[in-house]
Amino acid sequence: MTARNEEAEGWILVIGSVNVDLVLSVVRHPEPGETLAGTGSRRSPGGKGANQACAAARLGGDVRFAGRTGIGADADLALDLLRDAGADLSATDQMPDVETGLAVVTVDEAGENSIVIIPGANGSWTPEHVRELGDAVAASDLVVSQGEIPALAVDQIAQLCATTGTRFLLNLAPVIDVAVSTLATADPLVVNEPEGRLALTALTGDTAPEEDAGTVRGLREAGVRSVVMTRGARGALVSVDATTTEISSPRVHAVDTTGAGDAFVGALALGLARGERVEDACRLAVRVGAYSVTRGGAQPSYPRPSDVLPG
Template identity: 70%
Template sequence: MTAPNSTGAGAGAGRILVVGSVNVDLALSVARHPEPGETLLGSGSRRSPGGKGANQACAASRLGGDVRFAARTGTGPDADLALSLLQDAGTDLSTTTEVPDVETGLAVVTVDEAGENSIVILAGANGTWSPEHVDALHVEVATSEIVVSQGEIPAPAIDQLARLSAETGTRFLLNLAPVIDVAEHTLTTADPLVVNESEGRLVLEAMTGATAAIDDTMTVHALRSAGIPSVVMTRGAHGVIVSHENATAEITSPTVTAVDSTGAGDAFVGALAVELAQGHGLDEACRHAARVGAFAVTRPGAQPSYPDRQDDLPALDHA
């Protein structure tokens, strides 16, 4: 397990640093997803804040977390829209930077009548992250309880963030979505690594070369055997598998009527970060995060769907 924060008594207690992407989401509503080469008529569109990093920071902030968000945006109205709900949630944006002459990231999200989505992302300013930009966050990393990142910024920046986290003894939560070619040290620093089923298999193939189809629990165990301290696999309505040094457990998800699954995984990660930063164990944190993720799918959009502390969360089916 990652060592506790070693920057001094009480340093970073409960504080979360999210380093990652920020986008504007253009969501298109369709009856079903088109086949290759097919043109479909949509039934509506909306623009809202998004990006996995921003979503996770917003979810954590709305749940009462002490959150700093380090991101890179373009300038102009898209940047204002992309950061608007983070500002409303009280997220500390002092480490978010405007990059001149670059567009803010854009995600085009297609949502069908069953609430399933497909997403195409243009990185924009998110693609300008470098190891040097991460080095500038050394103090913020050292004074945080937990650092969170995702696969929507360049791998060299994530690798440097993992190194800084290890050097400062700060817990590193990596949601490798999408799966990109990060260093093995980055994966073995992640505590936990959060992936869904397909991401877990891709990470395992990258680490070990294993390509055989295996079930989800076997995938999680193989990732742990490859040197990852703890693994959380999210499986939508099928629940969560969590594995760490003490045990492996399966956690059910609440039964809800899905409206839009966009950003639900990010709601889970944001809630997980808050629980871990406040000292809860990984199993307990995942149980709470599963309820937050289930709440998010009952509302449209990503950040607009996230609960506040006073919202009633759905109950686990077999808690």
């Protein structure tokens, strides 16, 4: 690992996806079968794992990122802002025989997005690759992963965390077919509204309630240690023990919602690694997420400690 930041109090290991984002700006999203002229395009670093690592590192966290890319210009672009943020990339591998992951993001004038992902090197993760990170997991205060790498790899991350006693934050986005034991290890499980309902149905086999609080309560009753449900402009719901707390988000004018959930997770991870209560870490996370939507792109929109957060 790189030299530790003296002001930081906890090591964060993020294991997950790294992409190049191709962002297309449109007045509105096209209908099926429709050809629509866009208003602009840009390429920038992305991927949920890299985004979350970058968000935590930009805020001053000690972050090690384990990802997999191809080689060449796309790999350099995908990792550029992580390097700039000071993240340790010694556990990130470049694969000569696969392409770097790609996300095609369409953003309309209201700031809402739709995303299509080509996994590329992110899909090459195996349980064996994860086991090679055993020492890094044991040395970390918090491990973070997401649903953009294969489910078997995520299951292995959860097993390593259970064995080493390392806290595991799982952002089940997108929802993939991980083991029940993986969901039970997550502390917290972070989902948005539809992801939460899908996860609850996967756990119980029953249709999840439409009410967000009911879904969160159901996940806890199904054995998840703690749950954080992100709700966009409405903030988040946090369930720890038998209580559910609503965390409101500052009101802002959204320019681009791409990567806002990852900004939230990165800030949440930073607070948890520093020993904060989940509810307190979420209060910072909603402000960081709100800040990010007022600027374009994912990683380029994330704040640094000197930036003034809304709320």
